[in-house]
Amino acid sequence: MVTSKETATPRRISVFDTTLRDGEQAPGNAMTADQKLEVALAVQSLGVDVIETGFPAASPTDFKATRTMSEQLNDDVRIASFCRSVPQDVETAVEAGGTRRHQIQLLVTGSDLHLEHKRGITREQAYAEVRAAIRTAKELGVTDISVGIEDASRGEHDLLRGYCEIVMEAGVGTMALGETSGCMVPSEFADLTHTVRQWIPADTVLSVHCHDDFGLAVANTLAGLEAGADEMQVTLGGIGERAGNAALEELAAVMLYKAEHYGFTTRIKTERLHAAYQVLTRAIAMETPRNKAIFGAYSFATQAGIHQAGMLARPETYEYLEPSRVGRERSLLVGRHSGRGILTHLLEQLDVPATSELLDELYYEYIASRVGGECDELHVVRESLAQRFAQSAGVAAR
Incomplete structure (x- = not known):
């Protein structure tokens, strides 16, 4: 298993913030385009590497927010747009955010459970979809493409490996593993991450996206990073579908205090975390729990x-x-x-x-x-x- 502790210098971890997509789409968290920009500016000030703007093809608000962020965020941060593996979604995302420092994240179906009961399609059809979406993105001049595998944690290895082969054939720069249902414990997710890491080139960014259904999103993210992932997908305050996502502030604090143990480093300016969280809570009118790590009303x-x-x-x-x-x-x-x-x-x-x-x-x-x-x-x-x-x-x- 790959661990950064085996290397002499700290390993740089990319921080992909999905507060404005996965976090915002959860019940009670909807924002206007102006509110999304305000939160994005606060998140940008933290030093994240990528800010996911939303799902432009699904919502005029997300389309407007993506366009505004592409114009107003600085060059130190990239934006990302969420797309199904459908050419029309890709076209809409590019129309909203252009192609400069804009990552197109293509969602693919990572388990037979989802293929059969949610999508009603075969593996071959799923593979054809993503190939077509990648081709569309490249024809439109997109140079930063990510393939995000939904429900990868319940995906059969041969299905997942098929997506890896498509990523390699197409020269896609990033692959994201979705622990979508929050079903794994850290050792399981580490094994999955390590396996996939062996299937893709060393220069392909491996990103991990974990949910908190067992309360293990942060632990699973750390396990994935130890097993060779390069990027963590997180949300401010851990907001997100159901129990939420891996919390940016918790992972940032762990990496600040346990840098010697993990050998990880990020660009996050931790002293700005709470101010950014306050911008978010005002935007979505979210009460702060008494006992939440880092941000709880009585955490300190x-x-x-x-x-x-x-x-x-x-x-x-x-x-x-x-x-x-x-x-x-x-x-x-x-x-x-x-x-x-x-x-x-x-x-x-x-x-x-x-x-x-x-x-x-x-x-x-x-x-x-x-x-x-x-x-x-x-x-x-x-x-x-x-x-x-x-x-x-x-x-x-x-």
């Missing part, structure tokens, strides 16, 4: 007394990821699980002696008397205490 917050005691002494006791490195801030909350340590900390900041009697009084008032899960930001409690002791000092002075 704690109210537990034992944790707070450690973090007040040294943040890394419980904080392996540094919030600032992914565009976040640390937050200590005061709630019913907090301890006297946080109150002592606040009193020290206010230069008020932390006597045991005072701590007992404040502990009951601010912590023990709370019910449910409500809690306050540290600055709110600090302000309350500041006002209280300012008043006390005033009374004492009189």
